[in-house]
Amino acid sequence: MKSIREYEFWFITGSQHLYGDETLRQVEKDAKEMVKGLSDSGLLPSKLVWKPTVKTPAEITDIVKEANHDESCAGIITWMHTFSPSKMWINGLKRLQKPYLHFHTQFNREIPWNEIDMDFMNLNQSAHGDREHGFIAARLRMPRKVVVGYWQDEEPVREISDWMRAAVGFAFSNSLKMVRFGDNMCQVAVTEGDKVESEIKLGWDIEYMGVGALVDEMKKVTDAQVDEKMKEYADRYDIDTDNIDAVRYQAKTEIALRKICGENGYCAFTTNFQDLWGMEQLPGLACQNMMADGFGFGGEGDWKVAAMCAVMKAMAEGKDGGTAFMEDYTYHFEKGNEHILGAHMLEVCPSIAADRPKIQVHPLGIGDRSDPARLVFNSKDGDAIVASLIDMGGRMRLIVNDIKAKNPLHPMPKLPVAGVMWVPQPNLKVSAHAWILAGGAHHSVLSYDVTADMMKDWADMMGIEFIHINADTKINDLEKELFWNDIAYKLK
Numbered sequence: 001m002k003s004i005r006e007y008e009f010w011f012i013t014g015s016q017h018l019y020g021d022e023t024l025r026q027v028e029k030d031a032k033e034m035v036k037g038l039s040d041s042g043l044l045p046s047k048l049v050w051k052p053t054v055k056t057p058a059e060i061t062d063i064v065k066e067a068n069h070d071e072s073c074a075g076i077i078t079w080m081h082t083f084s085p086s087k088m089w090i091n092g093l094k095r096l097q098k099p100y101l102h103f104h105t106q107f108n109r110e111i112p113w114n115e116i117d118m119d120f121m122n123l124n125q126s127a128h129g130d131r132e133h134g135f136i137a138a139r140l141r142m143p144r145k146v147v148v149g150y151w152q153d154e155e156p157v158r159e160i161s162d163w164m165r166a167a168v169g170f171a172f173s174n175s176l177k178m179v180r181f182g183d184n185m186c187q188v189a190v191t192e193g194d195k196v197e198s199e200i201k202l203g204w205d206i207e208y209m210g211v212g213a214l215v216d217e218m219k220k221v222t223d224a225q226v227d228e229k230m231k232e233y234a235d236r237y238d239i240d241t242d243n244i245d246a247v248r249y250q251a252k253t254e255i256a257l258r259k260i261c262g263e264n265g266y267c268a269f270t271t272n273f274q275d276l277w278g279m280e281q282l283p284g285l286a287c288q289n290m291m292a293d294g295f296g297f298g299g300e301g302d303w304k305v306a307a308m309c310a311v312m313k314a315m316a317e318g319k320d321g322g323t324a325f326m327e328d329y330t331y332h333f334e335k336g337n338e339h340i341l342g343a344h345m346l347e348v349c350p351s352i353a354a355d356r357p358k359i360q361v362h363p364l365g366i367g368d369r370s371d372p373a374r375l376v377f378n379s380k381d382g383d384a385i386v387a388s389l390i391d392m393g394g395r396m397r398l399i400v401n402d403i404k405a406k407n408p409l410h411p412m413p414k415l416p417v418a419g420v421m422w423v424p425q426p427n428l429k430v431s432a433h434a435w436i437l438a439g440g441a442h443h444s445v446l447s448y449d450v451t452a453d454m455m456k457d458w459a460d461m462m463g464i465e466f467i468h469i470n471a472d473t474k475i476n477d478l479e480k481e482l483f484w485n486d487i488a489y490k491l492k
């Protein structure tokens with residue numbers, strides 16, 4: 001998988017031949033300066049590349065075709081320095097297969113009161129050139145991001161930066177391969193879904209492997225390999241158990257999992273405690289340590305959450321807040337201090353840990369296997385989101401809730417798993433009501449790095465429904481939105 005730093009975004013300036021060569025030379029000079037300024041801001045996660053000004057339908061079509069076929073190009077950014085008649089753009093934009101951002105800015109910040117003349121007006125007319133450009137994208141019903149603001153200000157550059165992360169999520173999603181070890185947990189509805197539809201809409205290649213294949217691979221792992229992995233564990237975590245054999249078993253599991261993933265290009269995987277043929281422990285520490293390195297994971301065969309976890313980790317690359325597979329576990333209903341406690345039976349990603357995780361071994365009430373080693377830790381305070389992708393039958397719906405995450409309010413000495421607490425926005429009562437009305441799963445991906453805006457941009461790029469539960473959510477409005485969306489998607 002490509003790193004976010006290896007992706008490029010192409011900056012395409014629109015114009016036309018009407019104004020003469022001198023104006024076009026100035027357009028080129030200004031656009032280059034703008035690209036340099038945006039790049040030098042240090043805020044962009046990927047490379048911004050200046051492309052020659054497009055002035056004719058053929059030039060526009062050619063640059064779009066080139067963008068479509070260039071593996072490094074994760075999206076295009078357009079800006080009209082002058083007027084660029086947008087019938088010229090139809091043929092090109094119709095072919096565009098990459099994310100598209102329209103940056104509505106202009107080269108000069110202020111009107112030069114004493115110098116302004118008609119030459120200046122002809123050169124600096126984004127105010128109407130960009131409106132012409134906006135019309136044709138609206139007319140073509142194109143999904144796109146519009147960012148408005150002066151290019152030397154931080155806010156629009158941050159918006160472009162966030163959109164770039166979503167666009168990298170789009171590229172990542174379209175090349176995602178993952179594996180399910182065993183099937184989904186019996187009788188569970190929300191972890192199921194249409195894998196063919198997921199590949200069509202989201203690009204996910206979701207493969208299957210019997211647990212026996214993993215067990216076979218584990219048999220090939222040598223003691224020396226396990227010793228090496230144990231050194232890595234000791235570097236990263238405190239080993240807080242005398243049951244070293246149980247930890248070594250997880251090390252062996254992880255080595256085999258990584259080998260299978262490496263050989264097949266899998267960036268995410270699932271396990272299911274009901275399907276552990278030939279295994280002594282449910283993978284716990286093994287999954288957690290792999291998630292720390294960017295792998296997506298889902299418990300109980302939940303491949304949707306596993307893939308979302310990998311996509312969101314790719315979008316968050318270079319940020320240090322953390323992104324984790326999560327589950328709403330239990331509530332704290334103290335009046336005026338309502339919280340959700342999130343955890344999982346083992347597998348919470350240590351990227352969200354507030355303290356150095358401890359490796360511990362405890363019994364697991366379900367699954368009928370030996371006591372598994374797992375990482376135990378508490379999570380940090382901070383603004384975050386939880387995201388859940390569900391299959392509505394005929395379409396995918398992404399539900400995102402803004403949350404205020406917290407280190408657990410009190411110690412829970414008998415709780416043998418990693419945990420995080422949060423106050424969902426606008427509050428637990430409305431959030432849980434909204435989440436349940438929308439059909440959100442108990443599994444989610446929690447991220448301190450990926451924002452709801454990034455997820456909305458990503459959902460728009462993928463062409464799926466997006467529901468945002470936030471500080472402004474009102475149940476009546478949400479009910480109408482869900483009802484209207486249902487009708488809209490039937491017409492689509």
Ligand code: MN
Nearest residue numbers: 299300327443
């Ligand atoms: Mn679960």
